[in-house]
């Protein structure tokens with residue numbers, strides 16, 4: 001098979017960054033990497049090119065919440081990068097961990113705008129390009145929080161339940177075009193996620209992992225590489241990946 005081009009949102013850290021490294025190591029992907037922190041992406045590109053010099057990598061700044069920016073950036077990609085085969089909808093965050101009555105509506109907006117609306121904007125912008133691919137695939141980063149609701153998880157859980165529903169809806173809508181759709185639903189993964197959730201409070205962020213060994217970004221990236229490597233007739237639609245010790 002020819003090299004497939006993969007667009008990863010939120011590639012500047014955690015699971016997205018791990019996907020970029022792991023897929024580069026496979027040697028059969030061209031990488032389109034985006035996030036808000038462009039300098040992080042450029043450092044990642046350098047590291048990938050050092051480890052895997054034959055990899056083609058293109059980085060660009062994108063805030064998935066900005067619909068106009070999403071539309072125009074995807075439309076204005078260089079021609080050589082418009083043949084997108086795979087979209088990994090990974091950009092996402094949790095902010096705050098409080099009961100609804102104490103929650104901050106600005107945090108709710110950030111989560112809904114990024115995890116739900118951002119995913120929709122990117123999917124809509126990229127789908128016309130995916131339709132042209134013979135090996136098209138959308139991977140949606142859901143969560144255990146999209147399958148269950150845990151104390152104080154309220155709005156984050158609601159956004160990931162929305163991703164769960166959208167994953168099912170995309171599969172139905174995109175089936176006629178032969179586009180595979182997969183939800184990857186991790187339990188606890190040690191990334192910057194927890195620090196973002198607690199707004200830079202490193203102690204609170206670290207305490208989350210006490211008493212268990214969390215997953216790491218590579219654990220998820222390796223599963224995604226496996227999902228992408230299945231033959232054309234196989235679509236793994238929905239996977240839950242948990243740390244062994246997480247209840």
Ligand code: NDP
Nearest residue numbers: 010012013014015035036037063064091092189191192193
């Ligand atoms: P990180 O915080 O390490 O990474 C999140 C990524 O999302 C960053 O690259 C960040 O880039 C990007 N991002 C955030 N907001 C935006 C935005 N508005 N526009 C573009 N990019 C954005 O967390 P993870 O790697 O852990 O999270 C990745 C995904 O996995 C998320 O969807 C998360 O909900 C999900 N997940 C994580 C779990 C965990 O325990 N870690 C468990 C289950 C699911 P930048 O700031 O540069 O824009």
